[in-house]
Amino acid sequence: MKKNSSIKINVPVLARVEGEGALDLTISDKQITELKLRIYEPPRYFEKFLEGRNYYDIPDSVARICGICPVAYQMSASHAIESIFKTQTTPWIRAMRRLFYCGEWIQSHSLHIHLLAAPDFLGFNSVIEMSTQYAKEVNRGLKLQSLGNDLVALMGERSVHPVGVKIGGFTRAPDQKSVDDILQRVIEAKQDAIELIHWLDSLDLADDSQDFVSVALHHDLEYPFNEGRIISDNGLDISIDEFEQHFREFQVEHSTALHSLLNGKPYLVGPLARLNLNAQQLPDEIKNIMLSLQAQFPSKNMFHSIIARGIEIYYSLLEAEQILTNYVPADQAYVDIEVQAGTGYGCTEAPRGILWHRYDLDRNGCVTKAIITPPTSQNQGRIEEDLKNSLINFGLDREKQALQLHAEKVIRNYDPCISCATHFLDLKLIRNGRTELASANTSKQSHSLFNRFSHVDLLETAIVGIGSPQPNDMHGWQVIDALKNSPLINALETQGLSLIKLDRPGVNLINSLAAYKHVLLIDAVKQPLMNNSFILMDAKEVQSSKKQISSHETGLIESIELFVNLDLSPDNILIMGVSRIDNELIKTVEKLFENNLHNN
Amino acid sequence: MPEQSNIKPTIAVHKFSSCDGCQLAFINLGESLISLAQQVDILHFAEAGPVNTDATVDIAFIEGSVSTKEDLSRLKNIRENSRYVITIGACATSGGIQALRNMQNTNEWIAEIYASPSLIESLDKSTPIKDHIKVDIELWGCPISQQQLLSAIRSLLLGVLPKEENDKVCMECKRQQTVCVMVTKKQACMGPVTRTGCGALCPHAGRDCYGCYGPSENINGHALANRFQGFGLLSDEIARRFLFINSNAESFKQEGLHWKNESKT
Numbered sequence: 001m002k003k004n005s006s007i008k009i010n011v012p013v014l015a016r017v018e019g020e021g022a023l024d025l026t027i028s029d030k031q032i033t034e035l036k037l038r039i040y041e042p043p044r045y046f047e048k049f050l051e052g053r054n055y056y057d058i059p060d061s062v063a064r065i066c067g068i069c070p071v072a073y074q075m076s077a078s079h080a081i082e083s084i085f086k087t088q089t090t091p092w093i094r095a096m097r098r099l100f101y102c103g104e105w106i107q108s109h110s111l112h113i114h115l116l117a118a119p120d121f122l123g124f125n126s127v128i129e130m131s132t133q134y135a136k137e138v139n140r141g142l143k144l145q146s147l148g149n150d151l152v153a154l155m156g157e158r159s160v161h162p163v164g165v166k167i168g169g170f171t172r173a174p175d176q177k178s179v180d181d182i183l184q185r186v187i188e189a190k191q192d193a194i195e196l197i198h199w200l201d202s203l204d205l206a207d208d209s210q211d212f213v214s215v216a217l218h219h220d221l222e223y224p225f226n227e228g229r230i231i232s233d234n235g236l237d238i239s240i241d242e243f244e245q246h247f248r249e250f251q252v253e254h255s256t257a258l259h260s261l262l263n264g265k266p267y268l269v270g271p272l273a274r275l276n277l278n279a280q281q282l283p284d285e286i287k288n289i290m291l292s293l294q295a296q297f298p299s300k301n302m303f304h305s306i307i308a309r310g311i312e313i314y315y316s317l318l319e320a321e322q323i324l325t326n327y328v329p330a331d332q333a334y335v336d337i338e339v340q341a342g343t344g345y346g347c348t349e350a351p352r353g354i355l356w357h358r359y360d361l362d363r364n365g366c367v368t369k370a371i372i373t374p375p376t377s378q379n380q381g382r383i384e385e386d387l388k389n390s391l392i393n394f395g396l397d398r399e400k401q402a403l404q405l406h407a408e409k410v411i412r413n414y415d416p417c418i419s420c421a422t423h424f425l426d427l428k429l430i431r432n433g434r435t436e437l438a439s440a441n442t443s444k445q446s447h448s449l450f451n452r453f454s455h456v457d458l459l460e461t462a463i464v465g466i467g468s469p470q471p472n473d474m475h476g477w478q479v480i481d482a483l484k485n486s487p488l489i490n491a492l493e494t495q496g497l498s499l500i501k502l503d504r505p506g507v508n509l510i511n512s513l514a515a516y517k518h519v520l521l522i523d524a525v526k527q528p529l530m531n532n533s534f535i536l537m538d539a540k541e542v543q544s545s546k547k548q549i550s551s552h553e554t555g556l557i558e559s560i561e562l563f564v565n566l567d568l569s570p571d572n573i574l575i576m577g578v579s580r581i582d583n584e585l586i587k588t589v590e591k592l593f594e595n596n597l598h599n600n
Numbered sequence: 601m602p603e604q605s606n607i608k609p610t611i612a613v614h615k616f617s618s619c620d621g622c623q624l625a626f627i628n629l630g631e632s633l634i635s636l637a638q639q640v641d642i643l644h645f646a647e648a649g650p651v652n653t654d655a656t657v658d659i660a661f662i663e664g665s666v667s668t669k670e671d672l673s674r675l676k677n678i679r680e681n682s683r684y685v686i687t688i689g690a691c692a693t694s695g696g697i698q699a700l701r702n703m704q705n706t707n708e709w710i711a712e713i714y715a716s717p718s719l720i721e722s723l724d725k726s727t728p729i730k731d732h733i734k735v736d737i738e739l740w741g742c743p744i745s746q747q748q749l750l751s752a753i754r755s756l757l758l759g760v761l762p763k764e765e766n767d768k769v770c771m772e773c774k775r776q777q778t779v780c781v782m783v784t785k786k787q788a789c790m791g792p793v794t795r796t797g798c799g800a801l802c803p804h805a806g807r808d809c810y811g812c813y814g815p816s817e818n819i820n821g822h823a824l825a826n827r828f829q830g831f832g833l834l835s836d837e838i839a840r841r842f843l844f845i846n847s848n849a850e851s852f853k854q855e856g857l858h859w860k861n862e863s864k865t
């Protein structure tokens with residue numbers, strides 16, 4: 001019935017999986033009709049609670065935005081505030097800041113390559129699995145990561161939320177012995193980094209070239225860390241003070257991270273953008289290695305980002321080697337500052353791309369306004385654009401599992417970092433109105449409490465969660481989410497059972513249910529249900545129990561009554577009214593359907 | 601812990617509102633992470649790969665503070681599924697730096713940052729895990745250190761509760777023979793009221809402690825604040841010393857609010 005009807009299925013706000021990302025994807029008639037990368041990390045209001053705080057608290061405050069790239073936050077903030085105070089730092093401080101940043105790039109890139117991205121390309125779920133077959137590569141990566149951490153700690157005392165930074169420089173200069181020890185390790189790691197680059201180049205990365213704009217800092221004399229102008233490959237060349245005139249942040253409905261656009265269009269920041277724009281600033285040693293690679297830069301293949309990270313690790317090692325070799329301890333690791341009022345800007349190259357800060361200070365050095373634009377909010381528009389293109393190139397008629405892995409790969413490739421970790425993706429794919437979800441293993445149980453759904457045709461059977469994005473009205477959706485973690489339900493899904501979420505369907509319920517003969521309808525119940533978390537009832541009894549199920553009183557019950565009366569309703573509808581979600585509820589749903597499991 | 605059996609203990613690492621820095625205590629373990637994975641079964645740890653939010657485990661580690669309504673039901677679920685619940689870091693243990701918003705009108709803030717405030721779901725306050733469920737062990741610190749983490753896991757694997765570090769940072773400075781920055785440089789050091797565990801990093805580097813490990817036991821915050829006043833700090837500056845990374849920890853909160861009110865009069 002109504003084969004081509006377009007069914008609108010909203011995915012709940014709450015699919016905030018561990019504060020991380022989710023993707024909504026709808027494919028109808030071989031076209032992507034909906035695609036949203038949703039980020040629901042709850043906001044932490046840094047820009048607001050910085051107001052009223054003294055300049056000297058800022059480096060320690062903004063570090064807490066990100067555990068993986070605290071150095072970037074401390075550096076952008078320091079430069080911004082020093083520009084207000086008109087502080088002239090020394091060449092020694094400048095060199096030490098680059099060294100500090102080398103450490104962060106090495107640790108962050110190594111972490112991304114080995115723990116987050118490589119398992120995708122090699123077909124593993126995690127680095128732990130991967131380590132059984134790729135012990136050498138994993139150990140090499142972990143060693144690089146730990147060297148990066150130790151370089152950060154050399155200047156910052158610890159690698160996460162370093163304490164060594166102050167406005168005007170560092171609290172102290174490292175002693176010569178620590179410098180010599182770590183220099184030795186840096187020299188030894190260079191060969192590892194070269195091998196890493198070639199290994200990354202040998203991975204089977206998809207070829208997925210796309211048209212996009214790269215944006216990065218550019219400095220005439222060096223590969224950019226702390227200083228430079230903001231440039232793009234379509235002609236942008238501005239000082240960091242002019243950022244706000246060209247880049248705009250705006251809110252999108254599906255994300256707590258503000259999106260940022262360059263002249264109204266998405267753009268790319270991060271390792272690939274940096275390398276595309278700054279390859280000429282690299283030492284010949286690296287240029288020669290790059291010539292020997294299959295991957296050539298500048299590149300429009302987003303998957304070359306992982307190779308760009310490898311190249312930047314090697315660059316950071318060479319830079320660190322040079323700074324450490326020429327190291328002379330300074331008597332004072334900072335310059336004195338003169339507090340004054342004003343507005344200042346800082347923009348540095350975080351591992352994931354340009355991190356732009358603006359501060360307004362009053363004459364006591366207290367913040368009156370702060371604006372922070374992190375790399376991931378800048379990349380978010382680009383990620384969605386990339387997903388659309390690469391999924392089409394990949395083929396929309398592919399298996400659900402393959403589509404999901406490819407989408408996750410595309411997203412992880414950007415190393416998105418809203419509060420630094422959106423590394424797990426919950427993909428919900430809706431193709432021609434039918435929800436498909438990733439399959440899992442099977443398990444079986446015996447016995448059945450109810451027989452309404454025993455031995456039904458699963459292709460004609462659906463579990464439907466009804467809700468709305470209001471916190472007390474999500475039970476229907478939450479049950480569907482919880483069922484996704486049930487191996488049994490997952491197994492049934494692979495055999496045709498549908499799991500669907502609906503947003504206040506009203507009389508459109510009939511369209512949504514048209515394809516099914518057997519339906520379990522799950523909805524929130526307003527009243528507490530004594531000691532039970534749920535009640536089950538036949539749709540035909542609904543009229544008499546109307547007052548008990550009422551969260552969607554203007555729609556659901558009336559609709560069902562209507563369908564029953566018009567004889568349009570599926571043969572078999574059971575309603576589950578939910579007051580809270582517990583294990584018993586999930587077990588009950590499992591029992592309702594368990595007889596349908598076929599052992600293949 | 602399951603003793604005398606071949607079944608490996610199971611763990612989960614959950615994230616709430618946070619920066620991920622404490623999860624790095626696991627991820628930065630390097631080779632020890634791989635060997636840890638051989639001793640225990642990591643059933644849920646989204647950042648490192650395994651995902652199973654509803655896993656029943658022996659130890660659940662929780663990073664991050666509670667800041668949305670939805671967090672509350674997640675927490676109940678975790679408690680029901682876990683034998684031991686361990687909070688890791690300042691956010692989970694005291695509400696973290698984002699608890700600074702507890703003293704403000706969050707709705708006004710949302711309105712200033714987001715064009716469509718109605719789309720942002722967030723509670724008024726950022727609160728620690730223990731406000732909502734029973735917590736068995738607290739690991740303080742912003743961030744926690746690998747040593748804290750490993751010693752907690754090892755203790756539990758051996759069947760004993762981990763020893764709680766609640767000495768003051770001053771004690772650690774004395775043990776390391778670090779020169780006192782408060783005595784020699786008149787810096788407003790929080791060491792006398794802050795719990796150790798960091799290794800007295802800040803005074804060791806020549807700067808004032810800023811309390812990222814939270815209050816130690818039986819502090820005399822008022823005496824310290826008076827000393828800060830003697831150094832010339834204004835009331836609101838004193839307030840901000842206490843109201844920072846652990847502003848929602850009771851003893852810091854009390855002292856901080858006292859000086860905050862003082863600055864208004």
